[in-house]
Amino acid sequence: MAFRRLLVSSTVPFLFALGLGACTAPDEPGQQAADTASASAADKLSGSQDAANPTRNAYFGELHVHTRYSFDAFAFGTVATPDDSYAFAKGEPLQHPAGFEMKLDRPLDFQGVTDHGMYLGMLPAMTEPGSPAFEHPMAPQMRSVETVDDRRSMFVDMMPYLAGADGTRQYLNQSVVESAWADIVAAANRHNDPGRFTTFIAYEYTSAGGVRDNLHRNVIFRGDKAPLAPFSRMDSPNPEDLWAKMDDWRDAGMDSIAIPHNSNGSGGRMFQRTYYEGAPIDPAYAQTRMRNEPIVEVTQVKGTSETHPGLSPNDEWAGFEIMPYKIATNIISAVEGSYVRDAYRRGLELAESGAGNPYKFGLIGASDSHTGAGAFEEDNYWSKVGLLDAEPNLRGSVPGGGGNAGVSVADGEAEAPATIRTQDGSGRTYRDTYYHTWGASGLAGVWAEENTREALFDAMRRKETFATTGPRIRMRFFAGPELSGLDMTDPSFLSAAYERGVPMGGDLYGSTESPAPTFMVWALRDPLEAPLQRVQIVKGWVTPDGTTEEKVFDVVCSDGLEVDPVTRRCPDNGAGVDLQTCKITDGVGADELKAAWQDPEFQADQSAFYYVRVLQNPTCRWSTWDSIREGVEPRYDVAPAIQERAWSSPIWYAPA
Amino acid sequence: MLDRLRGLLTDRFTVFALVGLAFFGIDMLNSRQTDRIHINQADLAMLEGRYELQAGRSPSADELEALIAFHAREEILVREARRLGLDQGDVILRRRLAQKMELLLQDGLPEPVITDVALDRYYEATRDRYVRPARIGFRHIYLGSGDPPAPVEVDRLRNALRESPTSEAWRGMGEAFMLAREYAPRPQPALAELFGPGFAAALFDARSQSGWWGPIQSAYGWHLVRALTYEPEAPLSRAELGATLIEDFTASERAVAEAEAYDRLARRYEVTVDRARP
Structure with a gap:
């Protein structure tokens, strides 16, 4: 412990000296540690412990955030440790690599730090004399990064090593990986505070298929024990091998789930109809996948993956925070098989054809921030890749000179930095990055009896979860034939609904005598954000010919407005x-x-899924806040305002 | 990469190189006598050890020869670079040396001695950092959103509550509420996050009110409330702090020792700055 602390604290001034902490005033490291410790103690003792709630509480948390142990985060200038990240989640300030303070407007209820499993801890170790990684072929380059372009090059030049290209594997130091992982596990266990703040031992399995088709998922452990090292893409790029490993771990008493993310950048492979190697999906695949992947991250900084205008042309809200590229490239990603609504439909079709349904997952949101700190608020946004997008002009929200600060990789080759783009006839020019397509999103909402690892994990396994784009919108969703006539204003409504229906994430089975199900939706605004505009139910169903259809129903409108029975839409409530x-x-x-x-x-007789979408009144997008602060017009090709939203996990209906 | 090379070719470097080449030429003319590079057992062990760390096995005989040749080549280049003064003004080299020195300083520091007396002293000196904010625990009955509830209805509820102050009947009154009806003690900001700032302030302002009162408005609507406990802001005792105090004390001692170690070095130096600009 003392040795670890020494290593960490001695690295910090070195990095500052190297220019990694440009513009920052390096605090005396010992003092910094003391402040963090006392703050978390005060936090701990000012918390409270509610009695377990049988009708469950909504807890909000982050299950996707990177620290210095991730190869890319460190190359982007992040020196924050898992401890720093947990302190941030509890409401403490954390310094951004560019020197400003990051702080949440309110603490989170839970968090799991998810550093990249492959090359875990290797890049910081490259700067630590005495570490075997100090001798890595990339170490001199890591130790001499100075500019944003150097950082971009470092990221790109690491690619062959991460992919385990010929002649590179011997340079990975397993002892470094295991030591970093041990530190991550210890930090999670140290910060877990049942009833007040829950942590999860976690990491990211960062794999791809085809040409950079994103297959990333986060592995979240239920308990306080974890394997000696993460199973990473260095072990296998095939997620099916990860599931096999997770099954082994489960047999050994270490339960975990994997949460896929950025299906939008998967080129259609996240929710494909085949095994990784190409064989058609069968019931065994569906069972294995659902056992290991009960939920999916539908929204995060790198875009929202609910649906796409090309997939849902009749959904007026489909074009929300679309990030059209494959991850860390400027290659356009195929839309079919890349969005969750499409996956739900495919799942029904696969099940109908006898192949089982591998896509019966619930939903959460997360940030994927690489600064140790999630940016969930539009007016308090620092994007996610450290020094690369620390300033409005670097993230393309306001005009700014210079070359491409983004990471552009195609087919494993670094593309020449694209020059500046001018477009709207105003003469304004922007950096040609894809960061302007990113957003201040999202959060995981979990309905659990209490704020503990067991209660939260079990809720995720039963998919009683929802996703938001940042605001703490809370929502309930129940369905069942027995719910009809239940009074939603009665104080005993919730216990009655649990007793007589199924909550979000659940299954309804028809029977010949039971009437049509009743759906009960209930949404509560975030008390610190804009009010709600409408609640919708999204339905997908199987038609007699085995294909599927989808439809969006507005079910309740704000301001006493009534849903138009023909258009199924609420009238405009006039919010602007x-x-x-x-x-x-x-x-x-x-x-x-x-x-x-x-x-x-x-x-x-038709299988179907139903999920809820709650829409807030419109508010400014982060890019508009940036432009107002800089005193310029909002960028012409991004939405100036958005409707923040939340999605429930679906309820599935199957005929008798 | 080319950019970086170009960046290195500053004027100063060019000057150094030219001067160096001149020296080199003179050396050649003087047919400089041969330098000796001796690779001893310790060097060999270091080369083998480094290789093992990377490859996970000992080098073969051929590989060892290659390592030796590489090491010798590096040594020759280093000596020639020094001869040309290239180690002067090199930023990376400078930082590496500073870093090594920093590690050396930290390694030499004694572990802080933790005694009750020392912890007491530290606690007394820093106790203003250890404060638990005021907290309120409460119950509430939700009366719905929109217009304030009719006074008649409120009176009816309050009468019913007065008649059975200890029973659980309150749980069945009012309207359904999505979240909990009873909250353990929380500080005001935490309540503001849950119910909105106005509600939290109202509850704290009327903390001494007993029984059920209200209605007060939250971000969601109207509530009758009853404070269960009020805990004023209080210093945290040493017992409550537990291991935290020891961690903070240790970190603080270490920071002081590091600063002192540096100061001892710094005292041997005088830093002067010529701030005049041409």
């Missing part, structure tokens, strides 16, 4: 946002929306 000040329209929107709903097109 002033793009000069970001002030939102006063006096419109709802604090709470609830409704009982029956599917007017319900067919007892």
Whole structure:
């Protein structure tokens, strides 16, 4: 412990000396440690412990955040440790690599630090004399990075090593990986505070298929024990091998789930109809996948993967925070097989054809920040790749000179930095990065009896989860034929709904005598954010010919407005946002929306899924906040305002 | 890469190189006598050890010869570079040396001695850092959103509550609420996050009010509330701090020792700055 601390604290001034901490005032390291420790103690003792709630509480957390142990985060200038990241999640400030302070507007209830399993801890070790990684062929380059372009090059030049290209494998020091992992595990266990703040031992399995088709997932452990080292893409790039390993771990008493993310950048491979090697999916695949991957991260900084206008042309809200590229490239990603609504439909089709449903997953959101600190608020946004996108002009929200600060890789080759792009006839020029397609998102919402590892993990396994784009919108969703007539205002409503129906993530099975199910939706605004505009139910179903359809139903509107029975839409509630000040329209929107709903097109013999989408009144996008602060017009080719939202895990209906 | 090379070719470097080449030429003319590079047992062990760390096995005989040749080549280049003064003004080299020295300083520091007396002294000196904020624990009955509830309805509820102050009947009153009806003690900011700032402030302002009162408005609507416990801001005792105090004390002692070690070095130097600009 003392040795570890010494290593960490002695590395920090070295990095500052190397220019990694440009613009930062390096605190005396010992003092920094003392402050963090006392703050977390005060936090711990000012917390509270509620009695377990049988009708469950909504807990908000982060299950995707990187620290210095991730190869890319370190190359991007991040020196934050897992300890720093947990302190940040509890509400403490953390210094961004560019020197400013990052702080949440309120603490989170839980977090799992998820550093990249491959090359875990290797890059910081390259700067530590005495570490075997100090002799790595890339170490001299790591120790001499100075500029944003150097960092970009470091990231790109690491690629062959991460892919385990011929002649590179011997340079990975397993002892370094294991030592970093031990530190991550210890930090998670140290910060776990049942009833107040929950942590998870976790890491990211960072694999790809085809041409940089993103297959990344985060592995989250249930307990306080973990294997000696993560199973990474260095072990196998095939996620099916990860699941086999997770099955082994489970047999050895170490339960875990894997949470796929950035399906939007998967080129259609995240939710494909075949095994990794190409054989058609069968029930064995479906079972294995669902046992190991009950939930998916639908929204994060690098875009939202609910659906795409090309897949859902009749959904007016489909074009939300679309990030069209494969990850860390500027190659356009195929949309089919890359978005969760499409996956739900494919799942129904596969099940209908007898192959089982491998895509019956619930939803969460997360940030994927690489600074140790998630940026969830539009007006308090630092994007995610450290020094590479630390400034508005670097992330393309305001005009700025210079070359491409983004990471552009195609077919493993670094592309020449693209020059500046000019477009809207105004003469303004922006850096040609893809960071302007990123967003201040998202959070995981989990319905659990109490804030403990066991309760939260079990809720994720049963998919009683929801995703938000940052605001703490809370939502309930129940369904069942027995719910009809239940009074949603009665104080005993929740216990009755649990007793007589299934919550989000659950299954409904039809029977010949049971009536059509009733759906009950209930959404509560974030008390510190904009009010709610409407609640929708998204339905997908199998048609008699084995294909699927989808439809979006508005089910309850704000301001006493009624859903139009023909268009299935709420009338406009008149909510808007002033793009000069970001002030939102006063006096419109709802604090709470609830409704009982029956599917007017319900067919007892059609398999279907139903999930809820809650929309807030419009607010400024982060890029507009950036431009207002710099006193310039918002960029012409990004949405100036967005409707923050939340999605429930679906409820699936299957005929008898 | 080319950019970086170009960056290195500063004027100063060019000057150095030219001067160096001149020296080199003179050396050649003087047919400089041969330098000796002796690779001893310790050097060999170091080369083998380094190789083993990377490859996970000992080098073969051929590989060892290659390592020796590489080491000799590096040594020759280093000596020639020194001869040309290239080690002067090299930023990376400078930082490496500073880093090595820093590690050496830290390694030499004694582990802090933890005694009750020392912990007491530290606690007394820093106790303003260890404060638990005021907290309120409460129950509430949700009366729905929109317009304030009718006074008649509120009176009816309060009468019912007065009649059965200890029973659990309150749980069945009012409207369904999505979150919990009873909250363990929380500081005001935590309540503001849950119910909105106005609600949290109202609850703290009326902390001494007994029984059920209200309605007060939250971000969601109207509530009757009843404070269960109020705990004023209080210093945290040593017992409550537990291991945290020891961790903080140790970190602080270490930081002081590091600063003192540096100061002892720094005292041997006088730093002067010529701030005049031409």
